Amino acid sequence: MGAETDALLRRIHDEYADMLWRYVVRIPYDAELARDVVQEALLRAWKDGSILEKPDPVVRAWLVRVARNLVLDDLRSARHRREVADGVLPDRRQSDGGRSDGTQRLLDAWLVTDALATLTREHREVVVGAYYGGKTVATLAEELGIAPGTVKSRMHYGIRALRLALQERGVTA
Template identity: 40%
Template sequence: MPLDEDVVEAIYREHGAALRRFVLSASRDPQQAEDVVQETVLRVWQHAPEISGSLRSYLYRTARNIMIDNYRRAQRRPESLENSLTDPADALEKVDGLLNRVLVEEALLRLSREHRDVLVALHYRRFTVNEAAVQLNIPSGTVKSRAYYAVRALRTILDEMGVEG
């Protein structure tokens, strides 16, 4: 398949910076991170017709897989381990945690403002229902109702993005 530079450039321009931050949070080597980003964009471009759901979540999952593949390759060549994470379980856990956080943040942005505000107050800021009601200037019954529907909507969005669990 010939390289469509405009499509690759558009993916890189729209998602490259966020993808680079994601990869750099798991790797201390900027050059290695840039290589992962470039390989990710090219792989995603190659599979673009098959992608269903969120392009960004697909990019992050692809980058995660590339980082894990690179780490496994480095395990077979111990001399190249100096720039990688020290424990494979730690590396996988860290990358998976970052991926989950990024995908949940993306899903939260797709909720209505009212639903997002309630979830942030209850789950991230750890407010009680009454504290959230005061903070958001709405009745506590409304907080409970919005929380219920917000969680359902969030689950639907995460399912559409292909996030399991």
């Protein structure tokens, strides 16, 4: 590798590695394996080359998508499904005959988190506050220092945007 290639790899790593690692472990995903995912995503960006000529938001989105796909591939892999880290067998009394390992719930949570990240801060505040925090319109209005009608409006448009973001990710009504 030449000095130019070394510099490019260093720049890519310095600019995007921390952001990607935080994204991957937030999924949640094993911190050590997350480092491998980050390295693989950065390597793919370097190999592609053309992606690095695009504006920063495009590069970030591309890297996040690659990292997300790498994690999904790993979570769906036979290795991941058959590994038992703590040595405790799953409870066979589950309604699905013991086949559930929580992966679907994890993937659903990841999908919703990813879709929520596309909302504006204002929309996300009211949607998360109401649905995950169990707060009323009046409580949200007081906490955010806005009128109750504004909370309702943000909730309406936030839910619409969330529904669209989920549809874009393959979730059907």
